[in-house]
Amino acid sequence: MNHKLISGTLLSLFLLGCSSTSKVTNTKPADVSKYMNTITADELKTHLYIVASDEMGGRDTGTEEQKKAGKYLIDQYKKEGISFPKEATDWYQKVPSEFMARGFAPKLNDSENIWAFIKGSEKPDEILVISAHYDHVGTKNGEVYNGADDDGSGTVALLEIAQAFKKAQKDGFGPKRSILFLHVTGEEHGLHGSRYYSENPLFPLANTVADINIDMIGRRDKLHPDTNNYIYVIGSDRLSTELHTINEEANSKYTNLELDYKYNDRNDPERIYYRSDHYNFAKHGIPSIFFFNGVHDDYHMPTDTPDKIEYDALTKRTQLAFTLAWELANRPERIKVDRDGK
Numbered sequence: 001m002n003h004k005l006i007s008g009t010l011l012s013l014f015l016l017g018c019s020s021t022s023k024v025t026n027t028k029p030a031d032v033s034k035y036m037n038t039i040t041a042d043e044l045k046t047h048l049y050i051v052a053s054d055e056m057g058g059r060d061t062g063t064e065e066q067k068k069a070g071k072y073l074i075d076q077y078k079k080e081g082i083s084f085p086k087e088a089t090d091w092y093q094k095v096p097s098e099f100m101a102r103g104f105a106p107k108l109n110d111s112e113n114i115w116a117f118i119k120g121s122e123k124p125d126e127i128l129v130i131s132a133h134y135d136h137v138g139t140k141n142g143e144v145y146n147g148a149d150d151d152g153s154g155t156v157a158l159l160e161i162a163q164a165f166k167k168a169q170k171d172g173f174g175p176k177r178s179i180l181f182l183h184v185t186g187e188e189h190g191l192h193g194s195r196y197y198s199e200n201p202l203f204p205l206a207n208t209v210a211d212i213n214i215d216m217i218g219r220r221d222k223l224h225p226d227t228n229n230y231i232y233v234i235g236s237d238r239l240s241t242e243l244h245t246i247n248e249e250a251n252s253k254y255t256n257l258e259l260d261y262k263y264n265d266r267n268d269p270e271r272i273y274y275r276s277d278h279y280n281f282a283k284h285g286i287p288s289i290f291f292f293n294g295v296h297d298d299y300h301m302p303t304d305t306p307d308k309i310e311y312d313a314l315t316k317r318t319q320l321a322f323t324l325a326w327e328l329a330n331r332p333e334r335i336k337v338d339r340d341g342k
C-alpha cells in the first residue's frame with residue numbers, strides 16, 4: 001500500500017513536471033510540416049473575402065473602412081490568443097498625417113500600423129519582422145478597389161503564419177526568437193507605414209534579424225501563363241548570403257515552388273526592389289526578402305477581387321514564408337550580414 005502510494009505520488013509529480021515544462025519548450029524535434037499544413041486555402045479564403053470585401057471600401061489610408069479592416073485583423077489575433085507587444089500600449093502604431101505629407105498630394109488622415117507579437121522562448125530580444133501592407137487605394141467614382149491581391153493576400157498570409165506559430169507554441173515549440181507581425185499602412189501612398197516604423201522602431205533595429213515582406217502572392221502574371229507554382233524572390237541576397245540560402249533550402253524541403261529572381265536583377269527597369277515595404281528595412285541594413293507574384297491586368301483596378309485569387313498558389317507561397325520564418329526564428333545563430341546591400 002505504502003509503496004503504491006509513494007510510486008503514485010512520484011508518478012503524479014513526474015507527470016506534473018512534464019506538463020508544466022512542455023508548455024515552455026518541447027525537447028523533441030518539431031514537425032514543421034504539421035504547423036505549415038495548418039495554413040489552408042479555406043482559411044486564407046475566408047479571411048480574404050472579408051478583408052477585400054466591398055464593405056472595406058478599398059482600405060485607403062486613414063479611412064474608416066481601413067480601420068474596419070484593421071479591427072478584423074485584431075479580432076483574428078485575439079481569437080488565437082495572440083497579443084500586441086507588451087512594449088506597446090495597444091495594437092496600433094499611429095502614423096501621423098504630417099509624416100505622410102508629400103508634395104501636392106492630398107493630405108491623408110492619421111493612420112495606423114497594426115502589430116501582433118509572439119515572444120521568443122530563448123532569444124526574446126532578437127526580432128524577426130514579417131510585414132504586409134493592409135492599405136489599398138480606396139473607392140473612386142463609386143467603384144471599390146478591393147485590393148484582394150494587393151495586398152489582401154499578404155495581409156491574410158500574416159494571419160495564417162501567426163496562427164501556425166501560435167499552434168506550435170502551444171505544443172511547446174514556440175519560436176526561439178520573437179516575431180513581430182507588422183501590418184503597415186500608407187504603402188500605396190509611398191511606403192509610409194514601413195518608413196515610419198523604421199524611423200520609430202518598437203524594438204532596436206540592431207536587434208531586428210530580418211524582414212520577410214509579403215506583397216501580392218495570390219495571382220500569376222503573364223510571364224507564367226501555364227503555372228502558378230512560382231514566386232518572385234527579391235532582395236534575399238543583398239545583405240545576407242544566409243537569408244538567400246535558407247529560403248532556397250526551405251523551398252526545396254517543403255514547398256517546391258519555382259523561385260524566380262527576375263526582379264532581383266540589379267538592372268531591373270521596374271525597380272521592384274525599391275517598391276515595397278521591405279526596402280525600408282533593407283536600407284537600414286536589415287536582411288530583407290520580398291515575395292511577389294508580379295503584376296496582372298487587375299493590378300490597381302477595381303477588378304482585383306477575391307474570386308480571382310488562386311488559393312492553391314496563395315497557400316503554398318504563404319507556407320514558404322512560414323517555413324523560412326521558422327528557420328530564421330529558430331536557428332542557433334541569427335543570420336549574418338555579409339553583403340553591402342547592393
Ligand SMILES: [Zn+2]
Nearest residue numbers: 150151188300
Ligand atoms: Zn499596390
